[in-house]
Amino acid sequence: MSTSKASEAELGRIDLFRSENPDSVRLDEVKEYLTGLFPSVSVRILPFVFSRVDRSTEDKISAELARARMKNPDVVEQAFEPMYGEIEYERRTIAGKARVGGVVYDGRKMGSILTRLLESGHSFETASIMFTDRLVSTYSHDDLRHHLRTVVFGFPCIISLPGVVEAPAKSREYHVLKQQLEMEGAGELALVRLRNALKDEFIDYDDPRTIEVLKGLSLQAVMFHLTLDPFCEDRDCRLFNAHWQTDLIRSQISAGRLCKRHTKLISALSAKPVLRW
Numbered sequence: 721m722s723t724s725k726a727s728e729a730e731l732g733r734i735d736l737f738r739s740e741n742p743d744s745v746r747l748d749e750v751k752e753y754l755t756g757l758f759p760s761v762s763v764r765i766l767p768f769v770f771s772r773v774d775r776s777t778e779d780k781i782s783a784e785l786a787r788a789r790m791k792n793p794d795v796v797e798q799a800f801e802p803m804y805g806e807i808e809y810e811r812r813t814i815a816g817k818a819r820v821g822g823v824v825y826d827g828r829k830m831g832s833i834l835t836r837l838l839e840s841g842h843s844f845e846t847a848s849i850m851f852t853d854r855l856v857s858t859y860s861h862d863d864l865r866h867h868l869r870t871v872v873f874g875f876p877c878i879i880s881l882p883g884v885v886e887a888p889a890k891s892r893e894y895h896v897l898k899q900q901l902e903m904e905g906a907g908e909l910a911l912v913r914l915r916n917a918l919k920d921e922f923i924d925y926d927d928p929r930t931i932e933v934l935k936g937l938s939l940q941a942v943m944f945h946l947t948l949d950p951f952c953e954d955r956d957c958r959l960f961n962a963h964w965q966t967d968l969i970r971s972q973i974s975a976g977r978l979c980k981r982h983t984k985l986i987s988a989l990s991a992k993p994v995l996r997w
Contacts, residue, residue, distance in 0.1 A: 728995075729843070729844035729845055729994070729995045730845065730992070730993055730994045730995070731758070731761055731844075731845060731846075731847060731942075731945065731946060731993035731994075731995065732761060732762065732845045732846065732993075733761060733762045733763070733764065733845065733846045733847070734754055734758070734761055734762070734763045734764070734846070734847045734848075734849065734942060735764050735766055735846055735847070735848045735849065736750060736751060736763065736764065736765045736766065736849050736851065736938070737766050737767070737768055737769045737848065737849065737850045737851060737876075738765065738766065738767055738768045738851060739768055739820075739851040739852050739853045739881055740768050740770065740813060740816075740819075740820040740852065740853045740854070741819055741820055741821075741853045742816075744851070744853055744881055745851075745881060745930055745931060745934065746931075747765050747851065747934075748765070749931050749935065750931070750934050750935055750938050751763045751764075751765055753935040753938070753939075754935075754938060754939065754942065757939065757986055757990060758942070758989070758990050758993055759990065760990070760991075760993065761993055768851075768852075769834055769837050769838070769850055770813070770814045770837070771816075772837050773814050773837070778811060778814060778815075779807075779811070781810075781814060781833065781837075782807050782808075782810040782811040782814060783802065783807050783810075784829075784833050785810040785813075785814075785825070785830075785833065786802030786803075786806040786807045786809075786810050787800070787801075787802055787829070788825045788826050788829035788830055788833065789802070789806065789823055789824065789825055789826070790824040790825060790826050790857050790866055793857070793865045793866040793867075794864065794865050794866075796859045798826055798829075819853075820852075820853040820854055821853060821854075821882070823854065823855065824854075824855045824856070824857050824866075824868065825854050825855065825856050825857070826856075826857060826858070826866070827856035827857055827858045827869055827872035827878060828858060828872070828874075830852075830854070830856055830872070830878060831872055831874045831876070831878060834850055834876055834878065835874070835875060835876065838876060844875075844945075844995060847876075847877075847941065847942050847945035847946075848875070848876035848877070849876060849877050849879060849938055849941045849942075850876050850877065850878045850879065851879050851881060851934075852878060852879070852880055852881065853881050853882060854880065854882075855868055855880055855882050855883060855886060856868070856869055856872055856878055856880045856883060857869060858872055867887070868880075868883055868886050868887040869883055869887050870883040870884050870887045870888065870933075870937055870968075871883075871937050871940060871941060871950075873940075873941065873944045873950060875945070877941035877944060877945070879934065879937050879938065879941065881930075882925075884923055884930060884933050884934070884937075884968075885922075885923055885924060885925055885927075888922075888923075888962055888963060888964055888965045888967070888968045889963065889964050889965065890918075890921070890922045890964075890965050891918070891921050891922070891964070891965065891966060893918070893921075894914070894918050894921065894922070897914055897918075898911065898914060901914060920969075921965060921966055921969070922965035922966075922969070923965060923968065923969065929969070929973055932972050932973050932976060933968060933972045933973070935958070935972070936958035936959070936971065936972040936976075937972075939958055939959065940958075940959055943959060943986075945995070946989055946993060946994075946995055946996060947995075947996045947997060948997045952979055952981070952982055954979040954981075955967055955970055955971055955975075956970065956971060956975035956977065956979065957971060957975070957977070957978055957979035957982055958971055958972055958975075958976065958977065958978055959971075959978070959979075959982055
């Protein structure tokens, strides 16, 4: 997709693609939230993108997904030939016959696969946001290793539902207490009690607060599409790039608002959602 005319484009539609697992979070509230911020933009909820894969491309996409697995967090590019079982698993997930989960994928490779699936008729007038039940990572040149992500920005943007739980770090207190319990040989029940005792400090699976987090992450994805600058330094702004669960909860739930600067910017973009880059 060429970027030569990006600055001339005006956002007309936001497409929210459902994740792979049918019982994952509903996106109606995300749609309502984005529609409230950008009333002139049409917001659609679509089936998960791999439903577009037909029999003629199923083998190719399955193999590409298998090659996109992140097996060594210390290596930028994962170079390996996938096993038959890995390819078959991906084929079954595409067909909806296997539940997605437990595998980490290179977010950039995933993005490349998704971009090709959207190529037909896709333009900068549409911001596509892919929700996925897959864990995704990208390589950080700061510490030379892959890290799990909540969002991988690009065209389209990818939002990882399990990444909301696993990517931002839990508090040091939680990790210290968890390590202590494990060293003492405590059973699973003790670990569950620890999670329950500190549940207000992090987002967990099947957490009703997840939808509020997804609203903020979706807005970050839209802001990336519009400005290439999705983040804010204000910890109380929904555009804050949270690396800790406590910051994620603070920015998306406890505060749950936009800072003055981004309130003004989004108001201007709401009136005329032209790409600013």
